[in-house]
Amino acid sequence: MRIAIVDLNNFSRYPTLSVGQIAAILRQAGHEVTVISPFAVGVGSYRRVTRPHALGYYESVLRHATAVSGVQAVRALRRKLAAARSPARARAQAATLAEVQGVLDRGTDLLLISAYSMYREVCGAIAAEAARRGVPVVVGGPMFGMPEIAAHWLDLPGMSGVFAGEAEGHLLDLVDSVMGGGHAVPGLATPDRPDLVPAAPFADFDALPFPDYADFPWDRYPNRIVPMMTGRGCGWGVCTFCSDVRTSAGRTFRSRSFAHVRDEMAWQSRRHRTGIFTFLDLKLNSDLAVWHGLIDEAQSVVPGCEWTASVHVQTNGETGLGSEALKAARRAGLSRITTGLESAAQGVLNAMGRGTTAEALSRFVRHASEAGISVRMTSILGYPGETAEDVRLTARFLADHRPYIDRVVVNRLAIVGDTPLGQAIRRSPERYPQIGALAPNLETGLIDHENATFRSPGHLPAVLQMLHEVYRINRKPLKGASLTFEGVM
Numbered sequence: 001m002r003i004a005i006v007d008l009n010n011f012s013r014y015p016t017l018s019v020g021q022i023a024a025i026l027r028q029a030g031h032e033v034t035v036i037s038p039f040a041v042g043v044g045s046y047r048r049v050t051r052p053h054a055l056g057y058y059e060s061v062l063r064h065a066t067a068v069s070g071v072q073a074v075r076a077l078r079r080k081l082a083a084a085r086s087p088a089r090a091r092a093q094a095a096t097l098a099e100v101q102g103v104l105d106r107g108t109d110l111l112l113i114s115a116y117s118m119y120r121e122v123c124g125a126i127a128a129e130a131a132r133r134g135v136p137v138v139v140g141g142p143m144f145g146m147p148e149i150a151a152h153w154l155d156l157p158g159m160s161g162v163f164a165g166e167a168e169g170h171l172l173d174l175v176d177s178v179m180g181g182g183h184a185v186p187g188l189a190t191p192d193r194p195d196l197v198p199a200a201p202f203a204d205f206d207a208l209p210f211p212d213y214a215d216f217p218w219d220r221y222p223n224r225i226v227p228m229m230t231g232r233g234c235g236w237g238v239c240t241f242c243s244d245v246r247t248s249a250g251r252t253f254r255s256r257s258f259a260h261v262r263d264e265m266a267w268q269s270r271r272h273r274t275g276i277f278t279f280l281d282l283k284l285n286s287d288l289a290v291w292h293g294l295i296d297e298a299q300s301v302v303p304g305c306e307w308t309a310s311v312h313v314q315t316n317g318e319t320g321l322g323s324e325a326l327k328a329a330r331r332a333g334l335s336r337i338t339t340g341l342e343s344a345a346q347g348v349l350n351a352m353g354r355g356t357t358a359e360a361l362s363r364f365v366r367h368a369s370e371a372g373i374s375v376r377m378t379s380i381l382g383y384p385g386e387t388a389e390d391v392r393l394t395a396r397f398l399a400d401h402r403p404y405i406d407r408v409v410v411n412r413l414a415i416v417g418d419t420p421l422g423q424a425i426r427r428s429p430e431r432y433p434q435i436g437a438l439a440p441n442l443e444t445g446l447i448d449h450e451n452a453t454f455r456s457p458g459h460l461p462a463v464l465q466m467l468h469e470v471y472r473i474n475r476k477p478l479k480g481a482s483l484t485f486e487g488v489m
Ligand code: SF4
Pocket: 234, 235, 236, 237, 238, 239, 242, 243, 244, 245, 282, 283, 312, 340
């Protein structure tokens, strides 16, 4: 079978792991695979935080003020400007459509599309084009576990199926079904069988072929970074706002064996002539056997390798993040580490279910920085119940730890329907008087809402203080190997 995979989730710094995995499984089964990467034909992707320009503080203030403005028209204008810059906009995606047409012209039996919900418009154009030529189209992605989004996409003319769940265990069966069998496949909704039950979490990772990144535009990436994942889900999994552990690949924690991870590192390094890795695990210190395996062996597997990862600093149990372990991790090539601060106010951390304290985070960032690891943190503004004093505490934490932190990402609270927070707000709205006007948004997968937290007394001045501290940190120039990962994580 000639199968084309369209990677609408493409990222401009490294290949897409899920697409590489699907390509490898299909090729192993004898199919002829083409990967269409929009980045290869000039379509951009969403950017991660990098060093702001000299006026970056004022830009962040403007962004915040317009995002939380009580004036509807201001927020509408902001959304319009964001849509105009979005890589999902139709004009930016015209090049992708032309590429798909070329592949269809050359002869393709099946199109598989990997997409987030904001790419529905271009996906519709692709499905219509494929339908004109009688080529079936199946779309999959992390958001399709939400039945209302899956149904919205299945409505697109020409769409043969929407897949939800992890595809690895059902991919070959799915191809057989769509190409003629017509039988039911776990996780697959079709116009004839529209009810969608996401496929169960996959576990047999060590039986999979390694992801195949041969089709990606390596010459366009600033560095030759190989994405890796040692496990799916998160060993903590409790944070109330976290949608990552609700998506199809995030449900429950499952890990690969370290031997399989080690063999892949060696294989990808040889194949792509590189020693740079980004570990995409939600929490790389979930499985301590893998975490310590990397620390102990990464340099013997790929001498000189550099890598980046996300970890969670929980206060109960062993985290593998003590001072000596972090020094050893640096020697093993760990250059940049990301962790969630979210807030420095204990009440907010507790409400979020973070399982950590500001003191533990303080120790962690000091130890990581002293070990020579560049630290990146994420933060959330506007959690229900957050006060101006809570935001000032976070600003103070950032000021006190400026020497130890290199980048901070500020997010305003986003509510996803099936997270514990989203469910609680819908179940007991009276407990969340700050949150109102809930409206599910099928394009983003989020619940649009009004958040009065941002307009509570003293909140805005506290946010400005925090944004200033964030700016002062983010203006720091990076040094050494951590520069490799600027804008990557
Ligand atoms: S530690 Fe991170 S990935 Fe895990 S549940 Fe919390 S926010 Fe989600």
